[in-house]
Structures are given as C-alpha cells and as structure tokens.
Amino acid sequence: MKVIIASRLKELRTQKGLTQEQIAQICNVSVQAVSKWECELSYPDIQLLPLLAETFCVSLDSLLCGKTDNLPCEKEEKRNAAALFPEEDMLPEDDVLRIVQCRGRKLLGKAEYDPKVQIPLLLPEDSRERPLQVEVWGSASLEGSVGGSLSAGASVCCEDVGGSVGAGTSVNCSSVGGSVAAGTSVDCNTVGGSVMAGGDVDCNTVGGSVTAGADVDCGNVNGDVSAGSDVNCGNVEGSVSAGGDVSCGNVTLSVNAEGDVECGAIAGGVELSGDLNCESIAGDVSVEGDLSCETIEGNASVEGDLNCQEINGESGL
Numbered sequence: 001m002k003v004i005i006a007s008r009l010k011e012l013r014t015q016k017g018l019t020q021e022q023i024a025q026i027c028n029v030s031v032q033a034v035s036k037w038e039c040e041l042s043y044p045d046i047q048l049l050p051l052l053a054e055t056f057c058v059s060l061d062s063l064l065c066g067k068t069d070n071l072p073c074e075k076e077e078k079r080n081a082a083a084l085f086p087e088e089d090m091l092p093e094d095d096v097l098r099i100v101q102c103r104g105r106k107l108l109g110k111a112e113y114d115p116k117v118q119i120p121l122l123l124p125e126d127s128r129e130r131p132l133q134v135e136v137w138g139s140a141s142l143e144g145s146v147g148g149s150l151s152a153g154a155s156v157c158c159e160d161v162g163g164s165v166g167a168g169t170s171v172n173c174s175s176v177g178g179s180v181a182a183g184t185s186v187d188c189n190t191v192g193g194s195v196m197a198g199g200d201v202d203c204n205t206v207g208g209s210v211t212a213g214a215d216v217d218c219g220n221v222n223g224d225v226s227a228g229s230d231v232n233c234g235n236v237e238g239s240v241s242a243g244g245d246v247s248c249g250n251v252t253l254s255v256n257a258e259g260d261v262e263c264g265a266i267a268g269g270v271e272l273s274g275d276l277n278c279e280s281i282a283g284d285v286s287v288e289g290d291l292s293c294e295t296i297e298g299n300a301s302v303e304g305d306l307n308c309q310e311i312n313g314e315s316g317l
Helices: 005-015 019-025 031-038 046-056 060-064 072-082
Strands: 096-099 118-122 133-136 141-143 148-153 166-167 181-184 195-197 208-212 225-227 240-242 254-255 271-274 285-287 289-298 300-302 306-311
Touching: 005 019, 005 031, 005 046, 019 031, 019 046, 046 060, 060 240, 141 148, 181 289, 195 225, 285 289, 289 300
Parallel strands: 096 133, 118 141, 133 148, 148 166, 166 181, 181 195, 195 208, 208 225, 225 240, 240 254, 254 271, 271 285, 285 300, 289 306
Antiparallel strands: none
C-alpha cells in the first residue's frame, strides 16, 4: 500500500477550504511545518495523524493512502455553523425556533434581512401545547399558534401566542397571552398584558396598559391608556391621556386630552382643551370648551358653556 500523505494532505485541506495557517493552528505547529509536509520535505509526527484524520473527516487509511470513505465529522459541522453565522450572530444552544433569510448561498444576519420579504411558515400542530419560542430574522407570516414568545426584526402575522410578542414594525395576531411591543402598529384580538406601539393600536380586551404613538381603538383596558392621537375604547382601569379626542366608557382615574372627551363616569379629575360630555366626575375639572355632565364632586373651571345638575365644589366660568 503506497503512502501518499503529502499530496493527500493538500488535497483534503483544499477540499475543506482550510489554509495552511489553520492546519498549523489545529496541530499546534508552524506554517512552515505544514508547507514541508505538503512538499514531501518532512512528515507529520505520528501522534498528529489521528487529529489530521478527524479534521478532514476521513479514516487513517484514507489520509495516508487515499482510500475513499465518508465519516461523520462534528468538527466540520461546527466549522460550517461558524461560516454560516457571523460572530455577532452566533446562536446559543437553546430550543428557540429561528426563521432566517438567505441571499443565494449566504445567510443574512439580523441587520441584513429584507423587511419587505415575508417568510411563510406552517407551525407544528403541537406548537400551541408546548412552550415553543420563535425568533424571526425579518418578517414572517405564521400559520398556527406559538406556545411561547414570538419576536421579529420586522413584521409578524400569526394566530394565538401564549407568551409575549415583539416586532420591529407591525404585529397582527389573534390572542396574545403576554405583552405586545411593536415599532409601528398592533392589530390583535385579546392581549393578556400591556400593549406598546409606535403607531396605531387596534385590539379587543387588553389586560394591561396601552401606549400608542397614534390612535387607540380597543375594548376594555385593564390599565392606563396613552395615545398620540385619538382614543376609542371601553372601560379603562386607569388614566387616559390623548393628543386628540377621547371616547370611552368609565375611567377609574383621570382624563387628559387635547381634543373633545365623551365618556361615562370618571373617578379622577379632567383636563382638556375641547368639550366634555360625561356622566359624573369625582375630581376637579378644567375645560377650555363646553361641559355637560350630571355630577361633579370637585371644582369646575369651564371657559365655555356649563350644563351640570350638581357641582359639590366651586365652579368658575
């Protein structure tokens, strides 16, 4: 059996895409030593042969004599993973389902994806029952439910989510067990936690507070509501602050708005630039427009018309 290790070393190294410098590093020798091996000026120490065979994923017979074989190689898998994922995107050993994008044979990192490309994915049938965590590098449209949390670099559209949802742009889901945070809009059914969005929020029942850069259109909210524009919701277990108009049910704390307000009972005070039409107010009122209500427990300062059956504090027009 003819020993052809010199040419075999160069052949295998080239096939694996490794440099002489990398082989030298693996074997803890100089680059000059590796060069001499491949030029038949010297041979590797016999103790290095198993390490070289493992590096190239071949048997000793194949390394020394050119015998063809295919062996599983854990080192190669790790090397391929390192080539796929840049150092800043290296992934932890966890149970997270990650949805990524490729351009040709190149895997796009978190900062390289095209947010306009929405990746479709059919989730396993048991994904609702188990705490599956999903991370999307880009945008995705998921068919099925997520038992755990869901995060996306851009937009995400899905069915039920057992945990929280976070997205760089929009979120469109059914029921969410945890909180929702989005860079732009949120359109969901029931949310168990709080909702925070840079744009509009359109939900049914919200278990926590709601913060939106634009409009809020919700059912009952079990927390504060803050909107850059209008608020239209059911009962609010907290305060309401709006850059525009407010239309809601009962409010357990105060109301502050730049526009008009129409609601039920307000357990706190009211301060607004427009008109106010409500059932009762437990605190003080300051209105630049007209005021119409049944009972005010505190003081009332109204620049427009005042139509109220009972004021227990002081009133000023």
